[in-house]
Amino acid sequence: MTQGRPETETPGRFVRLDVFKYSLRLPIIIWQALFFIAPLMFMVAMSFFIVRNYRMTEAFVMKNWLKMMGRDYFWDSYVLTFGLATLATVVVMTVAFPAAYTLAFRVSETTRRWAVFLLIIPFFTSYLVRIFSWYVILAESGVINAMLGFIGLGPFVMLNTKFGTIIGYMTLTLPLVIILQTFSLANIDRSLVEAAHNLGCRPWRTIYRVILPLARTGLIIAAVFCFILSFGDFVSPYYLGGSKPPTLPILIVDTVKSGQQWPRAAVVAVVMMVTLFIVAFGGIAAAYRRRVS
Amino acid sequence: MKGDRLLRGFLYGYLGLVFIFIFAPIVFSIIFSFNSDRFPTIPLGSFTLRWYETIWQDPDVWEAARTSLIVSLSVAFMATFLGFTTAYTDYRYRFKLKPLYLALILLPPTIPLIIMALAMLAWFAKIGLSGKVLSIIIAHTVLTAPFAMAIIRLRLSQMDASLEAAAWNLGADQWRALRRVIIPFCRPAIISSFCLTAAVSFDEFAIAWFISGLNKTIPVIILEIVTGNIDPQVNAIGSFVFLTSMTLVIIAQVVLMTRQKKEKGNHG
Numbered sequence: 001m002t003q004g005r006p007e008t009e010t011p012g013r014f015v016r017l018d019v020f021k022y023s024l025r026l027p028i029i030i031w032q033a034l035f036f037i038a039p040l041m042f043m044v045a046m047s048f049f050i051v052r053n054y055r056m057t058e059a060f061v062m063k064n065w066l067k068m069m070g071r072d073y074f075w076d077s078y079v080l081t082f083g084l085a086t087l088a089t090v091v092v093m094t095v096a097f098p099a100a101y102t103l104a105f106r107v108s109e110t111t112r113r114w115a116v117f118l119l120i121i122p123f124f125t126s127y128l129v130r131i132f133s134w135y136v137i138l139a140e141s142g143v144i145n146a147m148l149g150f151i152g153l154g155p156f157v158m159l160n161t162k163f164g165t166i167i168g169y170m171t172l173t174l175p176l177v178i179i180l181q182t183f184s185l186a187n188i189d190r191s192l193v194e195a196a197h198n199l200g201c202r203p204w205r206t207i208y209r210v211i212l213p214l215a216r217t218g219l220i221i222a223a224v225f226c227f228i229l230s231f232g233d234f235v236s237p238y239y240l241g242g243s244k245p246p247t248l249p250i251l252i253v254d255t256v257k258s259g260q261q262w263p264r265a266a267v268v269a270v271v272m273m274v275t276l277f278i279v280a281f282g283g284i285a286a287a288y289r290r291r292v293s
Numbered sequence: 294m295k296g297d298r299l300l301r302g303f304l305y306g307y308l309g310l311v312f313i314f315i316f317a318p319i320v321f322s323i324i325f326s327f328n329s330d331r332f333p334t335i336p337l338g339s340f341t342l343r344w345y346e347t348i349w350q351d352p353d354v355w356e357a358a359r360t361s362l363i364v365s366l367s368v369a370f371m372a373t374f375l376g377f378t379t380a381y382t383d384y385r386y387r388f389k390l391k392p393l394y395l396a397l398i399l400l401p402p403t404i405p406l407i408i409m410a411l412a413m414l415a416w417f418a419k420i421g422l423s424g425k426v427l428s429i430i431i432a433h434t435v436l437t438a439p440f441a442m443a444i445i446r447l448r449l450s451q452m453d454a455s456l457e458a459a460a461w462n463l464g465a466d467q468w469r470a471l472r473r474v475i476i477p478f479c480r481p482a483i484i485s486s487f488c489l490t491a492a493v494s495f496d497e498f499a500i501a502w503f504i505s506g507l508n509k510t511i512p513v514i515i516l517e518i519v520t521g522n523i524d525p526q527v528n529a530i531g532s533f534v535f536l537t538s539m540t541l542v543i544i545a546q547v548v549l550m551t552r553q554k555k556e557k558g559n560h561g
Binding site for chain 2: 115253
Protein backbone atom coordinates (compact mmCIF):
# COMPACT_ATOMS: atom_id res chain seq x y z
CA MET A 1 0.00 0.00 0.00
CA THR A 2 1.68 3.17 1.14
CA GLN A 3 5.39 3.35 0.54
CA GLY A 4 7.68 2.69 3.43
CA ARG A 5 5.32 0.47 5.42
CA PRO A 6 7.48 -2.10 7.16
CA GLU A 7 5.25 -5.09 6.46
CA THR A 8 7.01 -8.28 7.43
CA GLU A 9 4.44 -10.75 6.20
CA THR A 10 6.16 -12.02 3.07
CA PRO A 11 4.96 -15.54 2.29
CA GLY A 12 7.58 -18.20 1.68
CA ARG A 13 10.31 -16.24 3.40
CA PHE A 14 11.48 -16.36 6.96
CA VAL A 15 8.91 -14.35 8.85
CA ARG A 16 10.25 -12.39 11.77
CA LEU A 17 7.89 -12.19 14.71
CA ASP A 18 6.51 -8.67 14.59
CA VAL A 19 6.47 -7.73 18.27
CA PHE A 20 4.96 -4.34 17.53
CA LYS A 21 2.04 -5.75 15.59
CA TYR A 22 1.13 -8.37 18.14
CA SER A 23 1.55 -6.21 21.19
CA LEU A 24 -1.12 -3.97 19.73
CA ARG A 25 -3.39 -6.71 18.47
CA LEU A 26 -3.30 -9.25 21.28
CA PRO A 27 -4.30 -7.30 24.43
CA ILE A 28 -7.93 -6.94 23.43
CA ILE A 29 -8.16 -10.55 22.23
CA ILE A 30 -6.87 -11.87 25.54
CA TRP A 31 -8.94 -9.42 27.57
CA GLN A 32 -12.22 -10.13 25.80
CA ALA A 33 -11.61 -13.88 25.77
CA LEU A 34 -11.08 -13.86 29.53
CA PHE A 35 -13.70 -11.36 30.60
CA PHE A 36 -16.33 -11.30 27.86
CA ILE A 37 -16.49 -14.63 26.03
CA ALA A 38 -15.59 -16.80 29.03
CA PRO A 39 -18.28 -15.36 31.35
CA LEU A 40 -20.97 -15.83 28.71
CA MET A 41 -19.86 -19.39 27.95
CA PHE A 42 -19.68 -20.16 31.65
CA MET A 43 -23.20 -18.82 32.08
CA VAL A 44 -24.48 -21.18 29.39
CA ALA A 45 -22.68 -24.06 31.12
CA MET A 46 -24.05 -22.94 34.47
CA SER A 47 -27.61 -23.44 33.25
CA PHE A 48 -26.86 -27.18 33.46
CA PHE A 49 -25.34 -27.13 36.97
CA ILE A 50 -27.15 -28.35 40.08
CA VAL A 51 -27.73 -26.69 43.42
CA ARG A 52 -27.45 -28.94 46.46
CA ASN A 53 -27.74 -27.71 50.04
CA TYR A 54 -27.56 -24.11 48.82
CA ARG A 55 -24.32 -24.80 47.01
CA MET A 56 -23.83 -24.81 43.30
CA THR A 57 -22.11 -27.93 41.95
CA GLU A 58 -20.80 -28.33 38.43
CA ALA A 59 -22.73 -30.97 36.57
CA PHE A 60 -24.55 -31.57 33.34
CA VAL A 61 -28.25 -32.07 34.02
CA MET A 62 -31.35 -30.85 32.24
CA LYS A 63 -33.18 -30.27 35.50
CA ASN A 64 -33.10 -26.45 35.48
CA TRP A 65 -34.25 -26.31 31.89
CA LEU A 66 -37.11 -28.75 32.42
CA LYS A 67 -38.14 -26.97 35.60
CA MET A 68 -38.20 -23.49 34.08
CA MET A 69 -39.74 -24.56 30.77
CA GLY A 70 -42.45 -26.44 32.60
CA ARG A 71 -43.58 -23.48 34.66
CA ASP A 72 -46.47 -21.34 33.51
CA TYR A 73 -45.06 -18.24 35.18
CA PHE A 74 -41.96 -18.45 33.04
CA TRP A 75 -43.99 -18.41 29.84
CA ASP A 76 -46.25 -15.67 31.19
CA SER A 77 -43.14 -13.59 31.84
CA TYR A 78 -41.78 -14.40 28.40
CA VAL A 79 -44.94 -13.34 26.58
CA LEU A 80 -45.24 -10.21 28.72
CA THR A 81 -41.62 -9.17 28.20
CA PHE A 82 -41.73 -9.82 24.46
CA GLY A 83 -45.04 -8.00 24.15
CA LEU A 84 -43.91 -4.97 26.16
CA ALA A 85 -40.64 -4.70 24.25
CA THR A 86 -42.50 -4.93 20.93
CA LEU A 87 -45.02 -2.31 22.02
CA ALA A 88 -42.20 -0.05 23.22
CA THR A 89 -40.43 -0.43 19.87
CA VAL A 90 -43.56 0.49 17.91
CA VAL A 91 -44.36 3.45 20.19
CA VAL A 92 -40.80 4.78 20.33
CA MET A 93 -40.21 4.43 16.57
CA THR A 94 -43.49 6.26 15.88
CA VAL A 95 -42.93 9.01 18.42
CA ALA A 96 -39.32 9.50 17.30
CA PHE A 97 -40.00 9.71 13.56
CA PRO A 98 -41.55 13.21 13.27
CA ALA A 99 -38.78 14.53 15.54
CA ALA A 100 -36.05 12.87 13.48
CA TYR A 101 -37.74 14.02 10.25
CA THR A 102 -37.71 17.61 11.52
CA LEU A 103 -34.08 17.40 12.59
CA ALA A 104 -33.01 15.79 9.32
CA PHE A 105 -34.92 17.95 6.83
CA ARG A 106 -36.24 21.08 8.48
CA VAL A 107 -33.43 22.63 10.52
CA SER A 108 -29.95 23.95 9.78
CA GLU A 109 -26.93 21.77 10.26
CA THR A 110 -25.82 23.76 13.31
CA THR A 111 -29.20 23.25 14.98
CA ARG A 112 -29.05 19.56 14.17
CA ARG A 113 -25.60 19.22 15.73
CA TRP A 114 -26.78 20.96 18.89
CA ALA A 115 -29.90 18.82 19.05
CA VAL A 116 -27.82 15.65 18.79
CA PHE A 117 -25.52 16.92 21.53
CA LEU A 118 -28.56 17.56 23.74
CA LEU A 119 -29.85 14.07 22.98
CA ILE A 120 -26.56 12.56 24.13
CA ILE A 121 -26.84 14.17 27.58
CA PRO A 122 -29.42 11.67 28.94
CA PHE A 123 -26.93 8.81 28.41
CA PHE A 124 -24.73 10.39 31.03
CA THR A 125 -27.39 10.99 33.63
CA SER A 126 -28.35 8.24 35.98
CA TYR A 127 -31.13 6.18 34.44
CA LEU A 128 -32.19 5.16 37.96
CA VAL A 129 -32.61 8.76 39.05
CA ARG A 130 -34.64 9.57 35.95
CA ILE A 131 -36.95 6.63 36.63
CA PHE A 132 -37.27 7.67 40.27
CA SER A 133 -38.15 11.14 39.02
CA TRP A 134 -40.88 9.67 36.80
CA TYR A 135 -42.12 7.70 39.77
CA VAL A 136 -42.71 10.92 41.66
CA ILE A 137 -44.10 12.76 38.62
CA LEU A 138 -46.57 10.00 37.67
CA ALA A 139 -47.74 9.16 41.19
CA GLU A 140 -51.37 9.55 42.20
CA SER A 141 -50.61 12.79 44.04
CA GLY A 142 -47.68 13.62 41.76
CA VAL A 143 -46.95 16.52 39.45
CA ILE A 144 -49.07 15.42 36.49
CA ASN A 145 -52.15 14.57 38.51
CA ALA A 146 -51.78 17.84 40.46
CA MET A 147 -51.74 19.76 37.19
CA LEU A 148 -54.70 17.82 35.83
CA GLY A 149 -56.46 18.49 39.12
CA PHE A 150 -56.38 22.25 38.41
CA ILE A 151 -58.54 21.70 35.35
CA GLY A 152 -60.74 19.25 37.17
CA LEU A 153 -59.44 15.98 35.75
CA GLY A 154 -58.08 12.84 37.30
CA PRO A 155 -56.47 11.58 39.31
CA PHE A 156 -55.30 8.89 36.93
CA VAL A 157 -53.47 5.77 38.00
CA MET A 158 -50.27 5.66 35.97
CA LEU A 159 -47.89 3.81 38.25
CA ASN A 160 -47.86 0.02 38.36
CA THR A 161 -49.41 -0.14 34.92
CA LYS A 162 -48.13 -1.02 31.46
CA PHE A 163 -48.35 2.69 30.69
CA GLY A 164 -45.77 3.34 33.40
CA THR A 165 -43.47 0.65 32.02
CA ILE A 166 -43.67 2.10 28.51
CA ILE A 167 -42.87 5.60 29.82
CA GLY A 168 -39.79 4.08 31.45
CA TYR A 169 -38.73 2.25 28.28
CA MET A 170 -39.18 5.52 26.36
CA THR A 171 -36.94 7.30 28.85
CA LEU A 172 -34.29 4.70 28.15
CA THR A 173 -34.56 4.41 24.37
CA LEU A 174 -36.10 7.55 22.86
CA PRO A 175 -32.92 9.69 22.71
CA LEU A 176 -30.90 6.91 21.07
CA VAL A 177 -33.66 6.12 18.56
CA ILE A 178 -34.05 9.78 17.57
CA ILE A 179 -30.29 10.05 17.04
CA LEU A 180 -30.15 6.90 14.90
CA GLN A 181 -33.24 7.89 12.90
CA THR A 182 -31.91 11.41 12.35
CA PHE A 183 -28.60 10.08 11.00
CA SER A 184 -30.27 7.60 8.68
CA LEU A 185 -32.68 10.25 7.35
CA ALA A 186 -29.96 12.89 7.00
CA ASN A 187 -27.86 10.52 4.91
CA ILE A 188 -30.52 10.17 2.25
CA ASP A 189 -29.68 11.72 -1.10
CA ARG A 190 -31.58 15.03 -0.94
CA SER A 191 -32.03 15.23 -4.71
CA LEU A 192 -34.23 12.13 -4.71
CA VAL A 193 -36.58 13.72 -2.18
CA GLU A 194 -36.62 16.97 -4.16
CA ALA A 195 -37.24 15.07 -7.40
CA ALA A 196 -40.29 13.40 -5.86
CA HIS A 197 -41.47 16.80 -4.68
CA ASN A 198 -40.95 18.42 -8.09
CA LEU A 199 -42.80 15.62 -9.82
CA GLY A 200 -45.82 16.48 -7.72
CA CYS A 201 -45.54 13.80 -5.06
CA ARG A 202 -47.37 14.84 -1.92
CA PRO A 203 -45.40 15.02 1.38
CA TRP A 204 -47.02 11.93 2.91
CA ARG A 205 -46.47 9.92 -0.22
CA THR A 206 -42.87 11.13 -0.41
CA ILE A 207 -42.28 9.92 3.13
CA TYR A 208 -43.90 6.57 2.44
CA ARG A 209 -42.54 5.85 -1.05
CA VAL A 210 -39.17 7.63 -1.07
CA ILE A 211 -37.85 8.45 2.40
CA LEU A 212 -38.80 5.31 4.32
CA PRO A 213 -37.41 2.85 1.73
CA LEU A 214 -34.16 4.83 1.39
CA ALA A 215 -33.62 5.03 5.16
CA ARG A 216 -34.71 1.45 5.79
CA THR A 217 -31.39 0.03 6.98
CA GLY A 218 -30.84 2.71 9.61
CA LEU A 219 -34.43 2.64 10.77
CA ILE A 220 -34.41 -1.12 11.27
CA ILE A 221 -31.16 -0.88 13.23
CA ALA A 222 -32.75 1.76 15.45
CA ALA A 223 -35.75 -0.51 16.03
CA VAL A 224 -33.53 -3.48 16.88
CA PHE A 225 -31.60 -1.41 19.44
CA CYS A 226 -34.86 -0.20 20.94
CA PHE A 227 -36.11 -3.75 21.27
CA ILE A 228 -32.88 -5.06 22.81
CA LEU A 229 -32.73 -2.25 25.39
CA SER A 230 -36.39 -2.60 26.40
CA PHE A 231 -36.27 -6.39 26.48
CA GLY A 232 -33.27 -6.38 28.84
CA ASP A 233 -34.29 -3.57 31.20
CA PHE A 234 -35.39 -4.48 34.73
CA VAL A 235 -35.71 -0.97 36.18
CA SER A 236 -38.80 0.35 34.38
CA PRO A 237 -41.02 -2.71 34.72
CA TYR A 238 -39.97 -2.99 38.37
CA TYR A 239 -40.36 0.59 39.60
CA LEU A 240 -42.96 1.96 37.18
CA GLY A 241 -44.71 -1.23 36.07
CA GLY A 242 -45.14 -2.79 39.49
CA SER A 243 -43.40 -6.04 38.45
CA LYS A 244 -46.57 -8.13 38.60
CA PRO A 245 -46.16 -10.39 36.74
CA PRO A 246 -42.37 -9.98 36.57
CA THR A 247 -40.60 -9.54 33.25
CA LEU A 248 -37.68 -11.84 32.40
CA PRO A 249 -34.97 -9.44 33.66
CA ILE A 250 -36.86 -9.07 36.96
CA LEU A 251 -37.06 -12.86 37.11
CA ILE A 252 -33.25 -12.97 36.83
CA VAL A 253 -32.82 -10.37 39.57
CA ASP A 254 -35.26 -12.12 41.91
CA THR A 255 -33.75 -15.54 41.29
CA VAL A 256 -30.22 -14.33 41.93
CA LYS A 257 -30.93 -12.04 44.86
CA SER A 258 -33.23 -14.42 46.71
CA GLY A 259 -30.83 -17.32 46.97
CA GLN A 260 -28.33 -19.54 45.28
CA GLN A 261 -30.48 -20.48 42.29
CA TRP A 262 -28.02 -19.04 39.78
CA PRO A 263 -28.48 -21.95 37.33
CA ARG A 264 -32.18 -21.13 36.93
CA ALA A 265 -31.35 -17.47 36.36
CA ALA A 266 -28.87 -18.67 33.74
CA VAL A 267 -31.67 -20.54 31.95
CA VAL A 268 -33.67 -17.30 31.75
CA ALA A 269 -30.62 -15.40 30.53
CA VAL A 270 -29.87 -17.96 27.81
CA VAL A 271 -33.47 -17.88 26.61
CA MET A 272 -33.25 -14.08 26.46
CA MET A 273 -29.98 -14.21 24.50
CA VAL A 274 -31.41 -16.65 21.96
CA THR A 275 -34.48 -14.47 21.51
CA LEU A 276 -32.36 -11.36 21.00
CA PHE A 277 -30.09 -13.12 18.50
CA ILE A 278 -33.11 -14.16 16.47
CA VAL A 279 -34.57 -10.65 16.58
CA ALA A 280 -31.23 -9.03 15.72
CA PHE A 281 -30.49 -11.38 12.83
CA GLY A 282 -34.04 -11.11 11.55
CA GLY A 283 -33.71 -7.34 11.67
CA ILE A 284 -30.33 -7.29 9.95
CA ALA A 285 -31.57 -9.69 7.27
CA ALA A 286 -34.56 -7.42 6.66
CA ALA A 287 -32.33 -4.33 6.64
CA TYR A 288 -29.98 -5.64 3.98
CA ARG A 289 -32.50 -7.62 1.94
CA ARG A 290 -32.54 -6.49 -1.66
CA ARG A 291 -35.41 -4.25 -2.45
CA VAL A 292 -38.33 -5.90 -4.18
CA SER A 293 -40.23 -3.97 -6.88
CA MET B 294 -46.90 28.23 0.92
CA LYS B 295 -49.25 28.50 3.84
CA GLY B 296 -49.71 24.77 4.35
CA ASP B 297 -45.98 24.30 4.59
CA ARG B 298 -45.64 27.00 7.23
CA LEU B 299 -48.37 25.31 9.25
CA LEU B 300 -46.62 21.96 8.96
CA ARG B 301 -43.32 23.56 9.98
CA GLY B 302 -44.93 25.12 13.03
CA PHE B 303 -46.45 21.79 13.97
CA LEU B 304 -43.14 19.95 13.59
CA TYR B 305 -41.21 22.48 15.69
CA GLY B 306 -43.86 22.28 18.40
CA TYR B 307 -43.70 18.49 18.30
CA LEU B 308 -39.90 18.53 18.55
CA GLY B 309 -40.22 20.82 21.56
CA LEU B 310 -42.59 18.40 23.26
CA VAL B 311 -40.24 15.47 22.66
CA PHE B 312 -37.37 17.40 24.22
CA ILE B 313 -39.58 18.30 27.19
CA PHE B 314 -40.37 14.61 27.66
CA ILE B 315 -36.69 13.70 27.54
CA PHE B 316 -35.51 16.42 29.91
CA ALA B 317 -38.47 16.52 32.31
CA PRO B 318 -37.15 13.77 34.62
CA ILE B 319 -33.67 15.34 34.73
CA VAL B 320 -34.95 18.85 35.44
CA PHE B 321 -37.50 17.67 37.99
CA SER B 322 -34.95 15.57 39.84
CA ILE B 323 -32.73 18.65 40.24
CA ILE B 324 -35.71 20.74 41.40
CA PHE B 325 -36.85 18.03 43.82
CA SER B 326 -33.37 17.87 45.34
CA PHE B 327 -33.89 21.41 46.73
CA ASN B 328 -37.50 20.85 47.72
CA SER B 329 -38.52 20.33 51.34
CA ASP B 330 -41.38 17.86 50.74
CA ARG B 331 -40.64 14.22 51.25
CA PHE B 332 -43.07 13.46 48.46
CA PRO B 333 -42.75 16.40 46.06
CA THR B 334 -45.68 17.62 43.99
CA ILE B 335 -47.13 20.88 42.69
CA PRO B 336 -47.20 23.38 44.34
CA LEU B 337 -43.62 22.87 45.47
CA GLY B 338 -42.62 23.06 49.12
CA SER B 339 -39.97 25.43 50.40
CA PHE B 340 -36.31 25.57 49.41
CA THR B 341 -34.01 23.35 51.46
CA LEU B 342 -30.48 21.95 51.49
CA ARG B 343 -31.49 19.22 53.88
CA TRP B 344 -31.07 16.33 51.40
CA TYR B 345 -27.60 17.53 50.48
CA GLU B 346 -26.69 17.80 54.16
CA THR B 347 -27.95 14.27 54.76
CA ILE B 348 -25.80 12.74 52.06
CA TRP B 349 -22.84 14.96 52.99
CA GLN B 350 -22.90 13.48 56.50
CA ASP B 351 -23.45 9.90 55.38
CA PRO B 352 -20.19 7.91 55.62
CA ASP B 353 -21.62 5.23 53.29
CA VAL B 354 -22.01 7.81 50.55
CA TRP B 355 -18.42 8.99 51.00
CA GLU B 356 -17.16 5.43 50.90
CA ALA B 357 -19.17 4.78 47.75
CA ALA B 358 -17.93 8.00 46.15
CA ARG B 359 -14.37 6.90 46.80
CA THR B 360 -15.02 3.47 45.27
CA SER B 361 -16.78 5.04 42.28
CA LEU B 362 -13.87 7.40 41.73
CA ILE B 363 -11.28 4.61 41.84
CA VAL B 364 -13.38 2.43 39.56
CA SER B 365 -14.16 5.04 36.93
CA LEU B 366 -10.58 6.34 36.72
CA SER B 367 -9.14 2.83 36.38
CA VAL B 368 -11.82 1.91 33.85
CA ALA B 369 -11.11 5.04 31.82
CA PHE B 370 -7.42 4.17 31.74
CA MET B 371 -7.89 0.49 30.80
CA ALA B 372 -10.68 1.05 28.30
CA THR B 373 -8.84 3.85 26.54
CA PHE B 374 -5.67 1.76 26.32
CA LEU B 375 -7.54 -1.25 24.88
CA GLY B 376 -9.63 0.99 22.64
CA PHE B 377 -6.49 2.62 21.27
CA THR B 378 -4.68 -0.64 20.48
CA THR B 379 -7.77 -1.99 18.74
CA ALA B 380 -8.49 1.20 16.81
CA TYR B 381 -4.88 1.38 15.63
CA THR B 382 -4.91 -2.28 14.59
CA ASP B 383 -8.10 -1.72 12.63
CA TYR B 384 -6.67 1.44 11.06
CA ARG B 385 -3.40 -0.04 9.94
CA TYR B 386 -3.69 -3.76 9.35
CA ARG B 387 -5.79 -5.99 7.17
CA PHE B 388 -6.13 -9.60 8.13
CA LYS B 389 -8.40 -12.53 7.52
CA LEU B 390 -10.36 -12.69 10.76
CA LYS B 391 -10.77 -8.94 11.12
CA PRO B 392 -14.60 -8.93 11.20
CA LEU B 393 -14.44 -11.42 14.06
CA TYR B 394 -11.76 -9.32 15.78
CA LEU B 395 -13.93 -6.21 15.55
CA ALA B 396 -17.03 -8.08 16.67
CA LEU B 397 -15.12 -9.20 19.75
CA ILE B 398 -14.66 -5.65 20.95
CA LEU B 399 -17.86 -4.07 19.60
CA LEU B 400 -20.41 -6.65 20.79
CA PRO B 401 -20.61 -6.06 24.58
CA PRO B 402 -22.98 -3.04 24.45
CA THR B 403 -25.55 -5.08 22.50
CA ILE B 404 -25.89 -7.62 25.29
CA PRO B 405 -28.40 -6.65 28.00
CA LEU B 406 -26.66 -5.44 31.15
CA ILE B 407 -28.62 -7.82 33.34
CA ILE B 408 -27.25 -10.79 31.36
CA MET B 409 -23.69 -9.43 31.50
CA ALA B 410 -24.22 -8.91 35.22
CA LEU B 411 -25.24 -12.54 35.81
CA ALA B 412 -22.45 -13.88 33.60
CA MET B 413 -19.83 -11.71 35.34
CA LEU B 414 -21.15 -12.62 38.79
CA ALA B 415 -20.85 -16.34 38.09
CA TRP B 416 -17.50 -16.10 36.31
CA PHE B 417 -15.85 -13.96 38.99
CA ALA B 418 -17.10 -16.36 41.66
CA LYS B 419 -15.56 -19.18 39.66
CA ILE B 420 -12.13 -17.56 39.26
CA GLY B 421 -12.04 -16.21 42.80
CA LEU B 422 -12.55 -12.52 42.09
CA SER B 423 -15.99 -12.02 43.59
CA GLY B 424 -16.90 -8.88 45.48
CA LYS B 425 -13.67 -7.02 44.73
CA VAL B 426 -13.27 -3.50 43.41
CA LEU B 427 -11.06 -5.04 40.74
CA SER B 428 -13.98 -7.10 39.43
CA ILE B 429 -16.09 -3.98 38.89
CA ILE B 430 -13.17 -2.39 37.06
CA ILE B 431 -12.76 -5.41 34.80
CA ALA B 432 -16.47 -5.67 34.00
CA HIS B 433 -16.82 -1.96 33.25
CA THR B 434 -13.75 -2.04 31.03
CA VAL B 435 -15.35 -4.74 28.88
CA LEU B 436 -18.44 -2.59 28.67
CA THR B 437 -16.77 0.73 27.79
CA ALA B 438 -13.81 -0.29 25.61
CA PRO B 439 -16.04 -0.26 22.48
CA PHE B 440 -16.82 3.43 23.03
CA ALA B 441 -13.13 4.24 23.41
CA MET B 442 -12.37 2.25 20.26
CA ALA B 443 -15.07 4.08 18.26
CA ILE B 444 -13.93 7.56 19.33
CA ILE B 445 -10.24 6.91 18.61
CA ARG B 446 -10.95 5.08 15.36
CA LEU B 447 -12.94 8.07 14.13
CA ARG B 448 -9.99 10.32 14.86
CA LEU B 449 -7.54 7.99 13.09
CA SER B 450 -9.69 8.05 9.97
CA GLN B 451 -9.05 11.80 9.77
CA MET B 452 -5.30 11.25 9.72
CA ASP B 453 -3.15 11.53 6.63
CA ALA B 454 -1.61 8.05 6.25
CA SER B 455 1.58 9.48 4.79
CA LEU B 456 2.44 11.14 8.14
CA GLU B 457 3.34 7.84 9.74
CA ALA B 458 5.07 6.61 6.61
CA ALA B 459 7.14 9.79 6.55
CA ALA B 460 8.27 9.13 10.10
CA TRP B 461 9.41 5.62 9.11
CA ASN B 462 11.24 6.92 6.07
CA LEU B 463 13.02 9.42 8.23
CA GLY B 464 14.33 6.51 10.30
CA ALA B 465 11.89 6.24 13.18
CA ASP B 466 11.08 2.69 14.20
CA GLN B 467 7.43 1.69 14.62
CA TRP B 468 7.30 2.37 18.35
CA ARG B 469 8.82 5.79 17.95
CA ALA B 470 6.44 6.69 15.12
CA LEU B 471 3.53 5.52 17.24
CA ARG B 472 4.68 7.63 20.18
CA ARG B 473 5.70 10.73 18.26
CA VAL B 474 3.15 10.81 15.41
CA ILE B 475 0.08 8.69 16.07
CA ILE B 476 -0.47 9.34 19.77
CA PRO B 477 -0.05 13.13 19.54
CA PHE B 478 -2.49 13.18 16.63
CA CYS B 479 -4.99 11.11 18.62
CA ARG B 480 -4.56 13.09 21.84
CA PRO B 481 -7.93 14.90 21.72
CA ALA B 482 -9.72 11.61 21.01
CA ILE B 483 -7.78 9.91 23.80
CA ILE B 484 -8.76 12.63 26.27
CA SER B 485 -12.43 12.52 25.31
CA SER B 486 -12.44 8.73 25.35
CA PHE B 487 -10.98 8.92 28.86
CA CYS B 488 -13.74 11.29 30.01
CA LEU B 489 -16.61 9.45 28.34
CA THR B 490 -15.66 5.98 29.53
CA ALA B 491 -15.21 7.36 33.05
CA ALA B 492 -18.69 8.91 32.83
CA VAL B 493 -20.31 5.69 31.62
CA SER B 494 -18.65 3.68 34.37
CA PHE B 495 -19.63 6.28 36.96
CA ASP B 496 -23.32 5.75 36.08
CA GLU B 497 -23.48 2.00 35.59
CA PHE B 498 -25.57 0.21 38.22
CA ALA B 499 -26.76 -3.23 37.04
CA ILE B 500 -23.39 -4.99 36.81
CA ALA B 501 -21.99 -3.08 39.79
CA TRP B 502 -25.01 -4.08 41.87
CA PHE B 503 -24.57 -7.77 41.06
CA ILE B 504 -20.83 -8.07 41.54
CA SER B 505 -19.78 -5.33 43.93
CA GLY B 506 -20.46 -7.16 47.18
CA LEU B 507 -19.55 -4.78 49.99
CA ASN B 508 -17.69 -2.37 47.75
CA LYS B 509 -20.70 -0.37 46.69
CA THR B 510 -20.48 2.34 44.08
CA ILE B 511 -22.67 5.45 44.04
CA PRO B 512 -25.26 4.02 41.59
CA VAL B 513 -25.59 0.93 43.78
CA ILE B 514 -26.32 3.16 46.79
CA ILE B 515 -28.95 4.97 44.71
CA LEU B 516 -30.52 1.65 43.73
CA GLU B 517 -30.67 0.55 47.35
CA ILE B 518 -32.25 3.80 48.53
CA VAL B 519 -34.80 3.70 45.70
CA THR B 520 -35.71 0.11 46.53
CA GLY B 521 -36.25 1.03 50.17
CA ASN B 522 -38.77 3.85 49.97
CA ILE B 523 -39.37 7.36 48.70
CA ASP B 524 -36.37 9.34 49.78
CA PRO B 525 -35.39 12.64 48.15
CA GLN B 526 -31.76 11.95 49.06
CA VAL B 527 -31.72 10.13 45.74
CA ASN B 528 -32.30 13.41 43.92
CA ALA B 529 -29.42 15.03 45.77
CA ILE B 530 -27.03 12.18 44.95
CA GLY B 531 -28.40 12.09 41.41
CA SER B 532 -27.75 15.80 40.91
CA PHE B 533 -24.19 15.32 42.14
CA VAL B 534 -23.68 12.41 39.73
CA PHE B 535 -25.21 14.46 36.93
CA LEU B 536 -22.83 17.33 37.61
CA THR B 537 -19.82 14.99 37.59
CA SER B 538 -20.83 13.22 34.39
CA MET B 539 -21.76 16.41 32.58
CA THR B 540 -18.42 17.99 33.47
CA LEU B 541 -16.67 14.99 31.94
CA VAL B 542 -18.88 15.01 28.82
CA ILE B 543 -18.44 18.73 28.26
CA ILE B 544 -14.65 18.48 28.66
CA ALA B 545 -14.68 15.65 26.11
CA GLN B 546 -16.80 17.65 23.67
CA VAL B 547 -14.80 20.87 24.05
CA VAL B 548 -11.46 19.09 23.60
CA LEU B 549 -12.65 17.43 20.38
CA MET B 550 -14.30 20.53 18.98
CA THR B 551 -11.56 23.08 19.60
CA ARG B 552 -9.01 20.73 18.07
CA GLN B 553 -11.09 20.23 14.95
CA LYS B 554 -11.69 23.97 14.60
CA LYS B 555 -7.99 24.69 14.94
CA GLU B 556 -7.16 22.19 12.22
CA LYS B 557 -9.82 23.59 9.91
CA GLY B 558 -8.33 27.03 10.52
CA ASN B 559 -4.85 25.83 9.58
CA HIS B 560 -6.05 24.33 6.34
CA GLY B 561 -8.10 27.36 5.36
